[in-house]
Structures are given as structure tokens and as C-alpha cells.
Amino acid sequence: MTPLRDVWRSIVRRDPLSTDKGKSELVFLNLWLHIHPAKVKRENFKLKHTWYLGFITFYLFLILVTTGVALMFYYRPDAPQSYQDMKDLQFVVYLGSFLRNMHRWSAHGMVICVFLHMCRVFYTGSYKAPRQFNWVIGVFLFLLTLGLSFTGYLLPWDQLAFWAITVGSNIGGYAPLVGPRLKELLLGGHAVGESALLRFYVLHVAVLPSTMILLTMVHFWRVRKDGGLSRPVWKLKPAAAGPLVRIGAPAPAEAALVVVPASQDKTYGLMEVVTGKPIFETVTAEEEEDTVFSYPYAFFREAIALMATVTSVMAISLFWQAPLEELANPAKTPNPAKAPWYFLGLQELVSHSALLGGVVVPALAVLGLLAIPYLDTNPSRRPADRKWAIRAFTLFVVVNVVLIIIGTLFRGPGWALVPPWVHVSGAE
Amino acid sequence: MKRRSWLGWGTAGLVALWSAVGVSLGAVVRFLTPSVFYEPPQSFKIGNPADFSFGPPTFLAEEKIFVFRDREKGFAVASAVCTHLGCTVGYFQDDQRFHCPCHGSVFAGDGAVQHGPAPRPLEWFEVTLARDGQLRVDKDHVVPAAYRLMV
Numbered sequence: 229m230t231p232l233r234d235v236w237r238s239i240v241r242r243d244p245l246s247t248d249k250g251k252s253e254l255v256f257l258n259l260w261l262h263i264h265p266a267k268v269k270r271e272n273f274k275l276k277h278t279w280y281l282g283f284i285t286f287y288l289f290l291i292l293v294t295t296g297v298a299l300m301f302y303y304r305p306d307a308p309q310s311y312q313d314m315k316d317l318q319f320v321v322y323l324g325s326f327l328r329n330m331h332r333w334s335a336h337g338m339v340i341c342v343f344l345h346m347c348r349v350f351y352t353g354s355y356k357a358p359r360q361f362n363w364v365i366g367v368f369l370f371l372l373t374l375g376l377s378f379t380g381y382l383l384p385w386d387q388l389a390f391w392a393i394t395v396g397s398n399i400g401g402y403a404p405l406v407g408p409r410l411k412e413l414l415l416g417g418h419a420v421g422e423s424a425l426l427r428f429y430v431l432h433v434a435v436l437p438s439t440m441i442l443l444t445m446v447h448f449w450r451v452r453k454d455g456g457l458s459r460p461v462w463k464l465k466p467a468a469a470g471p472l473v474r475i476g477a478p479a480p481a482e483a484a485l486v487v488v489p490a491s492q493d494k495t496y497g498l499m500e501v502v503t504g505k506p507i508f509e510t511v512t513a514e515e516e517e518d519t520v521f522s523y524p525y526a527f528f529r530e531a532i533a534l535m536a537t538v539t540s541v542m543a544i545s546l547f548w549q550a551p552l553e554e555l556a557n558p559a560k561t562p563n564p565a566k567a568p569w570y571f572l573g574l575q576e577l578v579s580h581s582a583l584l585g586g587v588v589v590p591a592l593a594v595l596g597l598l599a600i601p602y603l604d605t606n607p608s609r610r611p612a613d614r615k616w617a618i619r620a621f622t623l624f625v626v627v628n629v630v631l632i633i634i635g636t637l638f639r640g641p642g643w644a645l646v647p648p649w650v651h652v653s654g655a656e
Numbered sequence: 657m658k659r660r661s662w663l664g665w666g667t668a669g670l671v672a673l674w675s676a677v678g679v680s681l682g683a684v685v686r687f688l689t690p691s692v693f694y695e696p697p698q699s700f701k702i703g704n705p706a707d708f709s710f711g712p713p714t715f716l717a718e719e720k721i722f723v724f725r726d727r728e729k730g731f732a733v734a735s736a737v738c739t740h741l742g743c744t745v746g747y748f749q750d751d752q753r754f755h756c757p758c759h760g761s762v763f764a765g766d767g768a769v770q771h772g773p774a775p776r777p778l779e780w781f782e783v784t785l786a787r788d789g790q791l792r793v794d795k796d797h798v799v800p801a802a803y804r805l806m807v
Binding site for chain 1: 685688689693694695715717718742743744755756757758759760772775
């Protein structure tokens with residue numbers, strides 16, 4: 229057995245997992261695991277702190293990449309062949325409709341989870357120093373998620389696809405100065421056609437996913453470099469409990485120097501002095517005790533979250549079919565022509581004014597989101613200390629949800645206001 | 657190397673580098689702009705005048721136009737593309753207006769916006785008689801709503 233063990237040892241160069249050293253080495257000698265710290269604070273496992281939304285979003289992205297690559301084996305970005313390929317996936321290809329369902333429902337799930345994750349980070353104040361820039365990266369990841377959804381639903385080349393892209397690219401055309409140019413670049417022509425399909429395909433399967441992967445890597449790396457997950461808000465002590473003494477700061481005159489008697493059996497040496505503020509939230513000695521090894525505690529919980537995500541998506545995909553409308557028909561706009569639910573808030577805005585609702589308001593909303601960590605300089609993360617920030621963000625969330633509900637349930641043919649309990653005959 | 661010449665060459669190098677970046681970005685944008693558009697021509701024949709009936713307009717799906725023919729006034733061609741976000745409008749004979757299904761814009765019979773988010777009236781295209789006697793529509797020539805071709 230020695231040769232086999234030698235092979236194993238050549239691959240896995242760490243001590244046995246029964247030892248603390250082995251548990252640490254499992255994490256930091258492994259390319260895939262070393263994004264974790266070797267030890268994690270126990271309080272960060274608390275479900276009601278993070279709801280594991282970042283993990284779930286990442287797992288949904290993994291499902292999307294896997295099922296997406298599978299779908300690519302049977303899909304040609306060529307109108308109207310694309311639509312025939314979708315029909316093949318639905319009725320002919322083994323597991324085709326199941327994989328397509330998984331892809332579609334994970335995409336919807338990802339939009340929801342990214343948004344909820346953003347809410348979680350806001351309400352726990354986790355965008356505050358030193359994590360401001362990671363919030364900015366997060367906003368870009370949110371926009372990329374929407375971009376991937378948008379480019380994705382053109383690909384089936386059905387009626388929804390065709391008219392959603394027609395409306396979407398025309399909204400882009402309203403952008404000041406660059407609008408018409410932007411529209412032409414996006415479509416590779418002057419109307420939605422074969423070149424637009426090819427462009428959206430390349431964006432969907434190559435450009436946007438690779439950007440997404442790069443930014444996700446930066447996002448995760450920054451989480452570690454900014455001091456790990458933020459502490460749960462209920463662990464935070466009220467501010468101004470006592471004067472904060474910082475390294476390098478002049479000590480208050482009345483503060484007596486604490487002198488610790490030197491131990492007789494230890495050698496002391498000054499290792500290094502780092503000036504400036506510590507970027508990490510201060511951890512006291514008793515809290516330091518409350519950490520556990522990532523293996524197995526963190527990995528176990530991540531595995532549970534992964535399995536729960538995959539099983540849920542599979543279960544949903546068994547029972548609900550991803551929609552596919554009729555073949556794209558440039559001559560006939562469906563009535564009402566609705567985008568997928570997550571864009572119906574935008575469509576509701578656009579139905580009042582294309583320039584204001586489609587360009588100005590969304591651009592201001594994105595700029596506002598990006599600016600949050602720089603505008604909100606209140607250092608406290610405790611909800612009691614930041615009532616106005618919480619009210620403002622809640623208003624933003626409520627407006628979004630209400631617009632989506634109006635667009636989804638209260639708009640009928642010709643975008644007329646129709647309550648969901650009224651049936652309009654003749655609507656398609 | 658002297659400090660002065662080092663600074664000079666360094667500045668020149670930086671300028672060259674940034675120019676190269678700028679030129680490359682321009683090249684990328686130009687590359688993504690097709691040199692040839694394989695799209696249907698903007699000017700096309702739609703058939704003989706006799707093919708079109710009086711009364712309700714004829715909708716040509718491929719071209720996205722409405723062809724109006726009136727006994728007294730003659731021919732007129734309206735665009736079926738909503739000026740808001742490009743959905744295809746429908747002409748309703750009962751109220752003689754154009755309705756857009758996407759966001760509820762309503763255009764009067766002459767194309768003027770009556771309701772909804774559309775920023776401009778529907779376009780009317782020049783229609784002429786080609787040499788072979790067919791009607792020719794030119795989408796590059798937008799004409800006033802009052803434009804008519806008598807045949």
C-alpha cells in the first residue's frame with residue numbers, strides 16, 4: 229500500500245484531519261478552499277444574520293453555468309432555427325426541458341437572491357467602512373445579473389424574446405448622445421434580427437459570464453480582506469461606551485498606562501508596529517475563543533445550503549415548465565406585451581415616459597445605490613442609530629416591489645389598468 | 657541616462673501608451689459596427705395601385721406599414737412602428753385610430769399622439785409611382801401627414 233499512499237500524499241500535502249494543524253492545512257493548502265479562513269467566528273453561522281443569501285446566489289450561478297453549457301450543445305443562435313432548437317429541447321432532447329427549466333428558474337431565483345442579499349447587507353449595515361467598495365462591486369454584480377437575464381431571454385426567439393428586445397433596445401436608444409449609437413452596436417443593425425440574436429448570444433455565453441466570474445472573485449476576495457463577514461448587529465455594543473484607544477493615537481492625559489508585569493519564563497520581542505487605524509472590527513479575547521475550524525463546521529453548513537438550493541431548483545423544474553411563446557413575429561406585437569416580472573417595474577416606469585422612466589430614473593437609482601456607502605458616513609451599524617438610512621432604503625425597496633406588482637398583476641391589454649380579478653376577453 | 661532625457665522619454669512613452677489605448681478602443685467600437693447591413697431596403701415596391709382597396713387601410717406585415725387609399729384623396733402610407741419603443745401598432749376601424757399594445761399609446765387617424773407615452777406622431781412615408789406602374793414606398797423620406805399620391 230505504500231505506493232498508493234505516496235500518490236495520495238503527493239496530491240494532498242497536509243496532516244491528518246484529526247489534528248488542528250491538518251484542519252488548518254486543509255483550508256490554506258487547497259486552491260478551492262483557501263478562500264475560507266481556517267477558523268470562523270461561530271456567530272457568523274447564525275441563519276438570521278445572513279440567511280446564507282450570498283452562498284445561495286453563488287450556487288444558483290453555478291447551476292446556471294452548468295445547465296447553460298449543457299443547453300449550448302443543442303442550441304444554434306440563428307433565427308428562426310433557434311426556436312426549432314428550443315422545441316427540440318422541450319420535446320426531443322433527453323432531459324432537455326428539465327435542464328431548460330432549471331436554467332430558467334435558477335435565473336429567476338438569482339435575481340431574487342441577489343436583491344435580497346443586497347437588502348440583507350444594507351439592513352445589517354455591512355457596507356460601512358471598510359467594506360464600502362465591496363458594496364459597489366455588489367451593485368455591479370446585480371446589474372450583471374439583470375444583463376444576463378435580459379440577454380438570456382432573447383435566445384429562444386419567441387414572441388416574448390422578440391418584443392422584449394425591441395422595447396429594451398429602444399429604451400437604450402433614448403440615452404442622451406450615445407443612444408442611437410448604442411442601439412446600433414447592441415443590435416448590429418437597425419431592427420431586431422439575426423445579427424442582434426448573435427450579439428446577444430455572445431454577450432450571454434461569453435462576455436457577461438466571464439465578467440461575472442471575475443467580479444465574483446474580487447467580491448469574495450474583498451470579503452476576506454475587509455475582515456470577513458460583518459458581525460451580527462445584535463452583537464454590536466452601543467457606541468461611546470468608553471474612550472476608544474487607537475494605536476498611534478495620543479493617549480488622553482488622565483489615562484494611566486497599564487503595566488503588565490513581564491513573565492519570567494517568556495522571551496519578549498517587538499515584532500512589528502503598524503501605524504494607522506485597524507481596519508478590522510476589534511475582537512476581544514473572550515470573543516476570539518468563540519471561533520471554530522472551517523472544517524467541518526463552515527463546510528458542513530455550506531454543503532447543506534448547496535444541497536437545499538440544488539434540490540429546490542430541481543423540484544421546481546420537475547413541476548413547472550419554463551414558458552415558451554409562439555415563434556417571433558415582427559409584424560404582430562402580443563397584447564399586452566410584458567417583459568419578465570423583474571423588468572415589469574421598469575416597464576411600468578417606461579409606460580409613463582421612455583426618457584424619464586427608462587433612462588433617467590434607472591440611472592439615478594443605480595448611482596444612488598453605488599453612492600450609499602459614501603453618502604452614509606454614520607459609522608454605527610446598530611439599527612437604532614440609523615433610522616433614516618433604513619427608512620430611505622425601505623422606501624426604495626417598497627417602490628420597486630409595488631411597481632413590479634402593478635406591472636405584473638394590474639396591467640391588461642394596451643397597458644390599461646385592469647385589476648387581476650377582472651377577466652378581459654380577447655386578451656392574448 | 658540623464659534625468660531630463662529620462663523624463664522626456666518617459667512622458668513620450670506614456671503619451672504613446674494612452675494614445676494606443678484610445679485608438680484600440682476606437683477600433684473596437686468600429687469593429688462592432690457592421691460595415692454592411694444585410695437588411696431589407698428602405699425603398700421598395702408594394703404592388704399596383706389596383707391591388708389596394710378603398711376603406712380600411714391595408715397592413716403590410718413585412719414592411720410594417722399601413723397603406724391608405726381614399727377615393728378623393730389618393731394614397732398615403734403610415735408607419736406601423738410606435739414612436740415610443742418600437743412595438744407594432746394596430747389600426748382600429750371603429751374609432752379610426754392607431755393603438756399600441758405595449759404601453760397604451762393612441763394615435764389619431766393622422767398619426768398625432770392623443771394618449772399615452774409616445775413622444776412623436778406616427779411617421780408618414782413618401783409614396784410615388786414607379787416607372788413600371790407599381791407604388792414605391794421610401795422609408796427614408798418622411799412626409800407630412802397631409803401628403804397624398806393621386807393615381
